[in-house]
Amino acid sequence: MDADDEAVRIEARSEITDVVCSACGSVGTRVHSTYWRRLADRPLGGRRVVLSLHVRRFFCDNTACCRRTFVEQIDLLTRRHARRTQTVGRMLQAIGLAMGARAGARLAPRLGLRTTRAAILRQLRLLPDPPIGTIRVLGVDEFAFRKGRTYGTVLVDVETGRPVDLLPDRAADSLAAWLTEHPGVEIVCRDRNSAFSEATKRAAPNAIQVADRWHLLHSLARAVERTAHAHRPRLRKSISYHPLPPPAAGGLASQDLRYLPLTCTPTLQRDRHEMWATAVFKERHHRMGWPERGSRR
Ligand SMILES: [Zn+2]
Structure with missing residues (x-):
């Protein structure tokens, strides 16, 4: 064991007997090679912990197995190809679930965990999907x-x-x-x-x-628009326009829509289309039960 201001380094050696192949379950008896494997473990006193594990690679003697060799794994500590212990993986999953990957990647270094947004997402993908059950x-x-x-x-x-x-x-x-x-x-x-x-x-x-309600309203709006467009000359004659209020700093408010004349400038038309598109987006978002835009991960 060795420690400095930044990290604590621990060297360990596996002495497991009866190491089994993860593909076929047969016990490995012949050692192919050994190497040092580095894993990030839980931080200690605010410092990173680097675990150097001396592990063995075995031949798989089962001729029907898809693997010729395999590396021993240590229960509750290592996983195939992982560069962090399972405990650290679970910590990153908890951070990712609570905060999302981007914010989690900013928080993790403060907790002594080196990670990236992509690594948190990979940890989240390891979680099993919740059961769907019966949907009515x-x-x-x-x-x-x-x-x-x-x-x-x-x-x-x-x-x-x-x-x-x-x-x-x-x-x-x-x-x-x-x-x-x-x-x-x-x-x-x-x-x-x-x-x-x-x-x-x-x-x-x-x-x-x-x-669904959104599509009913969408179809109704299109039908009304088509009808109004077909009778445009008559409507123009019969409608006495209200004067347009001065536009607000952030664009037109939704209640200003009723003041818009049928013939409007390209800017007003664009404003009207933007308001329509925003309203449609929000309604659809809400209808699907998704969180508001500001709270998305
Ligand atoms: Zn095998």
């Missing part, structure tokens, strides 16, 4: 991995507002397979995507399909 009301919608190119499907438990699964595409087959694996869905709340409708009919024929 399922929300289905598409989302973009890359807008205009690759889309996936997000599935939400509408009663709890929690996303429960993501599908790699927006095809009917993927959703049908998911519904087959997760029986018990009574209501499917979806947009007008015909693939989702077809998948539900095929895999959950007894489920009631409903259009």
